[in-house]
Every structure is written in C-alpha cells, then in structure tokens.
Amino acid sequence: MNNFEYKRKILFCENIAVEEICKKIKTPFYLYSSKQILDNFDLLAKKFKGCNVLIAYAVKANSNKSILKLLAKKGAGADVVSYGEMSRALKAGIPPNKIVFSGVGKTDLEISRAIEHKILQFNIESQQEFLIIEQLAREKKIKANIAIRINPDIEAGGHPKISTGKKTDKFGVSSDEAIKIYISAKNSPYLNIVGVDMHIGSQILQMKPFKNSFKKIEKFCKELEKNKIKIKHLDVGGGLGINYSSKKIKDITKEYTNLVKDISLRTKKKIIIEPGRFIVANAGILVTKILYKKSNEEKKFIIVDAGMNDFIRPALYDAKHLVKQIKLNKDKYKEEYFDIVGPICETADVITENAKLNKSIERGDFLFIEKVGAYGSAMSSTYNSRGLIPEVLVSKNMFFEIRKKMKEDDFLKLEKVPSWIK
DSSP: OTTEEEETTEEEETTEEHHHHHHHSOSSEEEEEHHHHHHHHHHHHHHTTTSOEEEEEEGGGOOOHHHHHHHHHTTOEEEESSHHHHHHHHHTTOOGGGEEEOOSOOOHHHHHHHHHHTOSEEEEOSHHHHHHHHHHHHHHTOOEEEEEEBOOOOOOSSOGGGBOSSTTSSSSBOHHHHHHHHHHHHTOTTEEEEEEEOOOBSSBOOHHHHHHHHHHHHHHHHHHHHTTOOOSEEEEEOOBOOOOSSSOOOOOHHHHHHHHHHHHHHHTSEEEEOOSHHHHGGGEEEEEEEEEEEEOSSOEEEEESOOTTTOOHHHHHOOOOOEEESBOOSOTTSEEEEEEEOSSSSTTOEEEEEEEEETTOOTTOEEEESSOSSSSGGGOOOGGGOOOOOEEEEETTEEEEEEOOOOHHHHHTTOOOOTTTO
16 A cells, blocks of 8 residues: 555555545545556556556446546446446446446346447356347347356355355356357357456455466367357456455465466457456545444454444455554554444444554544455445445545535435325
8 A cells, every 4th residue: 555654653645644634524434545546557557568458447346436537547448247337437438348247137228228338248147148138139230249257166265255256156157058158149140259258256366266267268268269159358357366464475466467468468369357456455445533442351442433334344254454543653562452343233343353553542533444445435335324425536635525425314315205104
C-alpha cells in the first residue's frame, strides 16, 4: 500500500492526511487512492507490452463508476456478471468490444442487451444458456460472440467459498459437454465462436493451479481444432491474489505474467485475463470511528461505527484484515490486544480479533481497515436498516466523495404499504 503511509505518525492517502478527510466526511467511509489503482493496472499492462493481452477488469470487485472510468482511460476492458455491471462499464467509457459477460444465471433481458451492444463475448456456462443465446440472437438477427466456460476440476487453494473450478462448483461445463456445444454452435448462422473460457477461483497465491489450468485450456483448444473449430480468444480468468497479512509471502506476479505472456506468444491468440482484487484491493481502506471500549474477564473490545453490513468479508469468508490507528501514539510500548467489533446485532460482526493497538485510544479516535478496495463496498448491504456508506477517491492533494451516504429515508422511499394495511 505505497500510497497509504504514515508521515509524522499520521496516516496519509497520497498527499492528504486522512484525519483531514474525517473532518469533512462522516465515518464510516471507504477511501481509495487513484494512484494506487493506476499503479496496479500499469504493473500488469507494462509486463504485457507487445503481447495480445486484454486486461478485462472484474467489475464485481469494485463497481464504482469513478474507478471504472479511471481504468477505462487506461484501456482496460471489463468482465461483467450482470446487466447492471455492463451498464456501468459502458457508461464509464469501456467499449463493448472489450466486455466479456460471465456468470451462470444470465437472464433473457441481460442476454438481449448484451447482444444488442455486440460485446466481445459471452462466457457460456450451460447447454440451456447456449440455446437461449442462440434463440435470442436469431430473433434479433444479430450474431452473438460466444465462448464456452470449461470446468477443469482444479483445486485453486483459496477459500472454498471463492473456488470456481471444481466439479462440485456450479460454474462451467465439462470438456466433453463443451465440445458438443461448440459443434452445435458451429452450425448456427447467429453464433460466432470466438473463444474458450476458464476461471478457477479467487485469491490464488500459488502458481501450480494457474499452470495446471492453462495446460488444460491449451489441450482443450487442440481438441477443438481436431473438430475444425478455430478460436481467437483464450479467456484464462482472474484469481491473482494479494497479501492481506503483515507476514512476507512469495509474490507470484512476475511468474504469473510470464505464464500469460508465454501462452499468448505460443498460441498466437488474444489472451483475456480478468483481475479484480489485484487492481483495487490494496488501493482502499475503510475508515471507522471508535464508539465504545469495553472488557470482560476474557476479552477487551473496541466497538466501532463500521459493521458487517459495510464490510462482510470477515464474517463471510473468515477474511483477515489488519486494523490500525489513523494517528499513532508516540509510546509504542503501551499496547494491548483488542477485538474490533461492529454495531450489528450479530455475533459474527467481528472485523478482527486480537488487534494490537495502543491502550490509550479512546472513544472518538479513528481506526482504519487495510486492503478493502475489493469486495468491500461492492458487497455492502442495508442490514439492520443502516444506509450504505460514502466512498471517497483521492488524487494527489484532492479528494472527492464518489458515492454519497445512503440515508435511511432513501431506501424507505423504495417501499410501499398496501392500501389494505392503511
């Protein structure tokens, strides 16, 4: 997190002290560094220079329009899984011919809109979906670009809830079934076979799963060629993880990008990768304020104003995120261990256990949760009737509220009471 650092024991985001932002924006709020987002994108883009590689940002990681706009200006594509995400990507300036549409449950409306926009490709995940896309393309008399997502039955090594490439997962089809779908698609005048797709999971920190899956997708392409089916795109998915802990772990970025470059040069096909977490995770923090301190015989607690509705990863995935102070105390020897918990009426509303903080911290002091730019705000909810919190973007010495706080009255306006209750 090079663009979040302490200067004179005060946390800065780029050139702005975070406590200055806290004076203008009420906590809790998400805070992003635009420079960090662009640096992360450039780190990949520079390594692929001279290769036919499309970086299709996984919009689900963080779908804020301002972030999409930053990436669009850099030439990024988009991996989307809903019409809402596709609409956001298009409005942010990402062209249709750089958009891939993934997901197992595409609706007829979503498919129709994507066909009309002539997106780069659909990543088809079932026989029935294939038939519906063909039917809707025929009705519109527009050729739909398609790829079939194959399920390679590979263990990615991450949390089971973010595994997507095993036979027991809901994603994709077997290689044998995919071959049958491709042969059927070959005979349709309204389908244009352009690629093969594979995605094995998220937060992958070892090279072995990538190497195994890349071998399988290449082998599958050779099977297609035996059936006289030629493709132009290999979509190898995303999944490149980041280090959330304070411990040093091996960085596989160089090995991963070399593997992608190698398959690009060897196959002479367009390679599509779908990074999300890698681009935005370490570009965001969640700023929160201490409401109360309490203790019992077993634990010391700090209760903050950010809850699991704002940031669900620890409750959902047992995700570990470091929690630190916005302003460091000079006496580093007077530290204690606290469980940082939120205000939601759920035992699971624990941000982290045993955070090491200065014991002098008080009600009203500010803390922050590290590396929450991916799957933080995007997965937030209004549980306990709490409004969605603001998002703030920093660029050098400027900051802007890129999403206003959703007030309680805002979602009450969406609800209607039937006359028979009145």
